[in-house]
Structure formats: C-alpha cells, structure tokens
Amino acid sequence: MTTTHGNIEAPRKAPVPSAPARKKRRRRLDAPSMPIRLVKGLVLLIICAVVIVPFIGIASTSIADPKEVTRAGGFVLWPHGINFSSYESLFAGGVVTQALLVSIGITALGTLVSLTGSTLLAYSLSRPGSFAHQPILIMVLLTLLFAPGLIPNYLAVKEYGLLDSFASLILPTAINAFNVIVLRAFFMGIPRELVDSARIDGAGDFGIFWRLVLPLSKAVLAVIGLFYAVGYWNSFFSALLYINDTGKWPLQLVLRTYVINNSQLGGAQLGATADQLPPQASIQMAILVISIVPILIVYPFLQRHFAKGVLTGAVKG
C-alpha cells in the first residue's frame, strides 16, 4: 500500500538517459580535486557500511558457535566457528516451519491470483474506445486516491466470513491499481500491426491475448509478479488484522512475536526434542535470515527491472 504510488506520474520526460549525452557532460566537467574525492569516497563507504553491516552481523550470529554467542552477549559480528544447530531446530517442524509453509503458500497463491486478475484487467483496459472503457479505468484509478480505511476494511472481511482464513491475506490486496496501470501501459505499447495481422488470421480477443500478447509480455509479467510476490512475502498487517489462529501465522508475525517482542522460543514452539537448544539469539537471527534470503535471491532481478518498471509506469501512467 505504501511503496509505489508516490511515483505515479512522476517524471514527465522520458527518463532513460542517453549514454552519449551523459558522457559528454562528464567530459566537460573538470574532475573534482583529490580531497573532495576522498571525502566523497569516505561518505559513500560509511553509508554502504550502515546498510551492509547489520546483515553480516545477523547472518554471523545465526551460524556462530553457541558459546561464542553467549559470550558476546547475543550478537556476533563475525563468527569464528560455524554451527547450523539453530537452523536445524527451526526446521524441526515447530511454529517456524509451519509459518514458513504458510508464507510460501500465500506468496505463491497470492501472486498467481494478483497477476491473473491484474493482467486480465489491464488487457481489457488496453483499448481505449472499447465498451465501458472510461468508467472501468476511472474505477481502477480512484482506488489510488481513496482508501476505505482500516475499520471498514476489517468489517468487510468479517462480513464476508473471511476472518482467520488464508483468503483474507490475499483477496483484499490482490489488485494493485498501480500495477494494473503499468501492465496496461505495456500492453498499449504492443505494435498495432501485430494485433491486426492476428485478427486477420481469425484470432478473437482472447486468442490475441493468450497467443500473442502474453508471450510478448513475459518480462513485464515477471516484474509485476515479483512486485506482488515481495508484497505478499513481506505482508504483516493483513495477518495481524485478520488472523487470530497462531497456526495460520505467516513468517512476518512469527518474526514479530519471537524476535521483536522477544517471546521465549522453547522446545514446545520449535517442536525440537534436543535437550540443549541453541541460544535464543542465534535462533532469532536464523529466523531473520530465513525471511531475508528469498528477497536476496530475487533481488538482482528486482533491482535490474524494478527501476525500469517503476519509471515506465511513471511515464505512461
């Protein structure tokens, strides 16, 4: 809900820099003096360290030797010995294993629902002049301006009988108008001639969509799909609001309870039978690592395409 719609119409000009223009300017600028370059380098180094160091520390604590963690008072910046016992205890079938399965399921299913609904809606909006085009478009766009508010949302979900169901984690946030607009902009950019020739060959609207438009849109679909997937994986508030049954908690709620609120995570919660559990801090950091790793895996792809996607939507929306 928060991330993207600040960018809706942001840069009006085409944002893709032309490489020659940039080079030209660089050459004209006299290179900065040595002290300035040093200061700049130092500032950048500090900024990057502020972002990176916590992750290193978290990963280190999760795999550090139990004795070392206890000696350090709960946080190890760089481990001397490696020990995976905290991961073993998390995957032993307790709350964390369960929450991980829930989160994976919600993310997979939610992404499928969101991507299907948004793609179909975006395609149906990609032809100005079609029946009811204007009212439908306005209906989509208005959702960016007005949000119903927390209480009405909650009561609606309650009235639909969806409290404590996995559907409540997916359906209310399934369609993001911003993503629909990005997809629509892409579909509208598909060359008319291609569509025409398919029609002459006898394809109907759905045939064109399925056999021509979708295969051409693989990249943008992947980007939007990841957009949604990251959203579902990270979503915390829907679960806080709609899910009371701890057995249906996604990972983010488990993180809040056992890491931020520091509730004791013992053998009963972990389902582990080991006599000696790893230190609480290691287990907590291992949960954090488990919830960060999927993001890290898709991150290179996200980074390459998201910036582009955000700007495309911004320009054409």
Next chain:
Amino acid sequence: MNDVSVRARPARRTRAEAQDPAFSTPPAVRRKRTWRERAKRDRVLLLMAIPGLVLLLAFHYVPLLGNLIAFQEYLPFVPLGHSPWVGFDNFAVIFNGDPAFLNALRNTLEITLVQVVLVFPAPILMALLLNSLLSERLKQIVQSILYLPHFLSWVIVVAVFQQMLGGSGLLNNALRAGDHGTVNILGDPHNFIAVITSQVIWKDTGWATILFLAVLSQIDASLYEAASMDGASRWSQIWHVTLPGMRGIIILLLILRLGDSLSVGFEQIILQQGAFGRDASEVLDTYVYNNGVLGGQWGVAAAVGLVKGIVGVLLVFGANKVAHVFGEAGVYQKQ
C-alpha cells in the same frame, strides 16, 4: 490511439474522424453501433475485466460504504446496517478534543514535520552525490547496496535496528565490552521520533533516489557547458543548473508527501508501540486500530478514520492547487 484499426474494418470511423465535421457520415451509418452492439463486440474484454473488478468492488468500494458505521452505534452481533443511527455522536472525540485523540493527532503532525524536513531531502542529496560520481561502475555497486533495504518488510527493519541499537545489540555489546555502561535507545519515549525517522531513512533513501537520478540524467548537458564557460564553479552549477532542473519532481513528490501528512508508517509504529509506550507512539492510524479492532469502539474509530481519509484527500487537492498557482504541473492537470 484508437481501437478502430485493430478491427481493420474500413466502415468504422476513427475518433479523429468523428470529431472532424468533414468526415461526418449520415446519421443512419453512425447509429449502426449502439451501446448494445459495442458491448457485444467487446464482450470478451468485459469478461476479462470481471475478476479484477469484482475484487476491487468487494474490497474497495463496498468497504467505502462501510464508513457509514461512523454514524452508527456498532453492535457486533447485529447485521451491518441494522445498528442504530447516532448522527455525529462518534465524531465527538474530534470535536470535543478528547485528550487521547489530540495526542495522536499531535504525534502524527510532529512526525510528519520532522520527516518532511529530514527524510524528504535525504534522497535528493544522495542522488546529487551519486550523480557526481565519475565511475559508472562504482555508482552501480553503491546503488545495488542502497536499494536493498527497500525490499525488506518493516518487521525485518525493526528487528535489524533492535540488533544494532537494542539492549543486547551491537552498540550496547561494544559499550559493555569497553565498560562504558549501556544506553537505552529503543525504549526511551523521547527517542521515538528520532528512531522511526532514522529507520525510514535507512530503509527508503536509496530507493527514493531512483526518480531523482532519472530526472538528473535528463538535464540538458549544454546547460552545464554554458555555466562552466561562464565560470560557474561545480557548486554554483549544482545551485543554478541541477536544482532548478529538479524543481518539478521535488515539488511533485512534496505534494504527495504532504497529501499523506496524516499517515505515518502504521506497520512500523505498531511494531514498536510496546517498546516506546503508547503516549509517545500513538498516531492516528494506531489510534484507529487500538480503539476499533482492539478496543471495540468501532463507531468512534471509523469516525476518526473517515475524517482522516477526507482530510487526506483534501490535502492532496489543496497541495496540487498551490502547485498550480506557482506554475508547476502537480499530480494531475486540468485538461
């Protein structure tokens, strides 16, 4: 752009033709496509819109109507719409200035103010710094690092801050090791605004540079050349060329931020209310959640939420109007 050529039927007229009297065809021909026929022609498209529209209707437009409970005394076991109407009674906390509500409002505005001053300029400065780097490669590496926190959830960000600044975090461990005692950062209500502001900066500054960098790369190189030839130093080039070039986007984003004045990081704050206490950390959104979902005062919570939503929309329109007065494009434009 029109859909006519898609059909490849010469008999139909394009929109340009429809507006041009020279193309006007006899009414008989024009009436050929009634709305029924158009609906029939586009039935597949309409069918495709249905799943998405149903979701938007059910979880956006129907709940909008649910705001009516702001004017009712909500009774949990009575079906919606059968609760007694109470007029504006639920709005009394706002009109009569209930202390808890005023506290939430004050905290919200304070946080907004601090964040507009401290959070808003951060990505602009960062973009200027990145833009001044001569090595593309270095720039890309720094960008990859800085964008990362944006994709992490608030739960993770708050947990990361705990590990750094919390009681058994990195900082306090280091202080203990050096016998300096410990500092209670995440738990002192006085630090609340400082802490959440630094979290926002940590999480989103990098990502927010994207738009500014895109605009920076669009600034005409010849302006720099001209400035340089006129003897402008690098600093005065930033002041006289770069910043004016970014003015449009800065104003646009500022409008959007101001329109959002009454929303300040709900997830982020609710996660840390336990640590900082409600006095310091209660904002309008958490007030609605705590009083409604947790406290059962549905009508009052909905009333506060409704007023907040309406004021929010008015703020966007207002800020946009101000931007027009100053000759900027704003979020939307009158056609």
